[in-house]
Amino acid sequence: MIFLYNHLNRQHLNSALNIYNHYISNSFSNFEEKRLTSQAFNNLYKNIKKNKLPFIIGIKNKDILGLAYVNKFREKSGYRYTYEHSIYVNPEFVKQKYGTRLLKELINQCKKNKKIKNLIAVIGGSDNIGSIKIHEKNGFKHIGTLRKVGFKKNKWIDSVYMQKIL
Numbered sequence: 201m202i203f204l205y206n207h208l209n210r211q212h213l214n215s216a217l218n219i220y221n222h223y224i225s226n227s228f229s230n231f232e233e234k235r236l237t238s239q240a241f242n243n244l245y246k247n248i249k250k251n252k253l254p255f256i257i258g259i260k261n262k263d264i265l266g267l268a269y270v271n272k273f274r275e276k277s278g279y280r281y282t283y284e285h286s287i288y289v290n291p292e293f294v295k296q297k298y299g300t301r302l303l304k305e306l307i308n309q310c311k312k313n314k315k316i317k318n319l320i321a322v323i324g325g326s327d328n329i330g331s332i333k334i335h336e337k338n339g340f341k342h343i344g345t346l347r348k349v350g351f352k353k354n355k356w357i358d359s360v361y362m363q364k365i366l
């Protein structure tokens with residue numbers, strides 16, 4: 201049984217941050233190069249909640265399976281109906297459909313929010329097959345790829361844009 205939480209306590213936030221930082225350190229899916237501090241991650245969470253946007257985690261038997269959240273796509277006011285989402289599954293639990301559960305729940309919550317008309321996935325790396333596949337399977341269309349816009353660990357990385365109009 202998986203439980204999905206919308207309101208995170210300190211312990212949830214610490215576990216979610218561990219997953220987030222794992223992907224900063226060990227992948228090109230996140231273009232940050234330095235691990236986030238607890239304070240920076242708490243601020244991210246608080247800001248998303250202040251804007252009444254979804255931030256969810258999945259839990260099974262005390263293990264945090266992953267996190268998914270929605271944030272502004274860009275700051276300029278004309279973008280106000282467009283949001284970017286992020287999803288990170290605990291590396292110990294990948295390829296067990298937990299990412300799909302989280303993404304489907306996130307999309308459902310977004311559909312209930314009248315402000316959210318567009319969801320954009322900004323995917324780190326053309327070779328991020330897992331992320332491209334999970335988005336395709338959930339109705340996202342490949343819009344384009346920005347070539348070599350990221351630079352991390354001495355490597356140029358593409359950014360793949362996928363969109364779902366809600």
Ligand SMILES: CC(C)(COP(=O)(O)OP(=O)(O)OC[C@H]1O[C@@H](n2cnc3c(N)ncnc32)[C@H](O)[C@@H]1OP(=O)(O)O)[C@@H](O)C(=O)NCCC(=O)NCCS
Nearest residue numbers: 229286287288289294295296297298299300330331333334
């Ligand atoms: C991308 C990610 C969220 C997928 O989560 P997951 O729980 O492993 O995905 P699921 O088990 O729900 O799989 C969904 C589909 O993608 C496929 N898939 C997942 N990872 C894959 C991989 N590494 N290679 C190939 N296919 C993969 C699954 O087989 C499944 O397809 P199927 O229905 O045909 O079997 C997870 O790998 C992750 O957190 N990656 C790092 C962060 C990231 O890239 N996030 C996206 C940025 S927005």
